[in-house]
Amino acid sequence: MTETVAELTAAPGSKSEQAYQAVKARIIEGTYTPGYRLVLGSIAKDLGFSVVPVREAIRRLEAEGLVTFERNVGATVAGIDPTEYLYTMQTLSIVEGAATALSAPLIDSVAIARARAVNEEMRECLEHFDPVRFTRLNQDFHSVLFEHCPNPHILDLVHRGWNRLAALRSSTFRFVPGRAHDSVDEHEALLKLIETGADPDSIEKAARLHRSATLDAYLAQASPSERNAGSVNAQY
Amino acid sequence: MTETVAELTAAPGSKSEQAYQAVKARIIEGTYTPGYRLVLGSIAKDLGFSVVPVREAIRRLEAEGLVTFERNVGATVAGIDPTEYLYTMQTLSIVEGAATALSAPLIDSVAIARARAVNEEMRECLEHFDPVRFTRLNQDFHSVLFEHCPNPHILDLVHRGWNRLAALRSSTFRFVPGRAHDSVDEHEALLKLIETGADPDSIEKAARLHRSATLDAYLAQASPSERNAGSVNAQY
């Protein structure tokens, strides 16, 4: 009755669903890079499906912002438009902050210990300079924090945000060693807040600031034009 | 380049889009009431389209939570599941709060005057007891507040939330005179905050509380089982 919207969107075994998962995976793991042109016919032939299910899959991916679509032209994997990056990060900071605050009271000590272990691993990655692994662990860490969110709608929005960022390769592209150190420390501070049962507002604010700081770090090292695009949202 | 996701989802003149708009309108204005069974073939016949565009339209509506879908069974207009109502209200309180805070600095005095006029009209509706008009004006009021939000993603989420509530007929169903008076006062307080250039955090919190209060009023007059469903999210 209360599954997430995403889970309901197509029957599990249907070709539409298979096509959706397949194309999505290819985008997220980078087989289809930004700018790659997704032709319905070609995709259908590659996957062994017909055009209709593929078309539906593309539409769903479009709704999630992973591809853009143009009539009689075709679909292309969404590019790294700096403005889009900002919008996504800002939206994610809001929904993820809320999700983390809502999750906090439901996280048990075991999960916290797990998150802490992940965070320590991230610290090691910094010493050996392993950005790829760092990024993966970062996602694991945050998953522990927000996965207990009792509101499936909010959880779904968080997942969509992460997927978009994954598709944009933003976390690895924008890996800044100095920022990464701060990030690990902020993680630990967040865990402390949750452990001590801080009020939801504080947790939400901390989680939101954590992501805003990443955005700021990005803006600081970005080109002037990108910074300019970001200044529209400077009030946040 | 930066239209909302919804606008991009289908070509303007396509039958898919027409079907989507048509069915959506019928749901929101109440021609198709909750529980109404949407059979692909029948809808297609009614609209004069084929099955494929209708199917795509239904899928989009499902992604927005307006209908539920089951394989080989069909689609039904989403019902007034109290849990879903809570989830929707909670999500909306978060994204609408953020949208209002982001809009605030961009709202000029003309727009504020317009909002205030709408709010005074709402006050009159209370005296003449006109819940339907009150509900419509309420939407107008909030539109003025958040429509200036520079982040299209957030704006899109707000619209989706409002659509769901409209489809559920929740605002009219749950109209509580006592609460409505408070609501009008809170609107005025919100306008004052925006006029005086209060910091975004205060505005966000005020906007969020405004919606939470509506939710609380709903819970107070709801049946015990509904209240019980709500207690899961009591931390908010």
Add this chain to the structure above:
DNA sequence: GTGAAAGTGATCGTATACGATTTCGTACTT
């Protein structure tokens, strides 16, 4: 040589047809 215009190719959009799965009614058995 440059510009526009027409033709060609490619891609999406939709309709129709068929197959798979589920549901519901009915008859039969216990």
Add this chain to the structure above:
DNA sequence: AAGTACGAAATCGTATACGATCACTTTCAC
């Protein structure tokens, strides 16, 4: 009389085929 099993109807899921629209290339006139 109640439960079960079988069958028919209905519905969704997918494939294939055709039409509409747009982008690109080529050609012709100036």
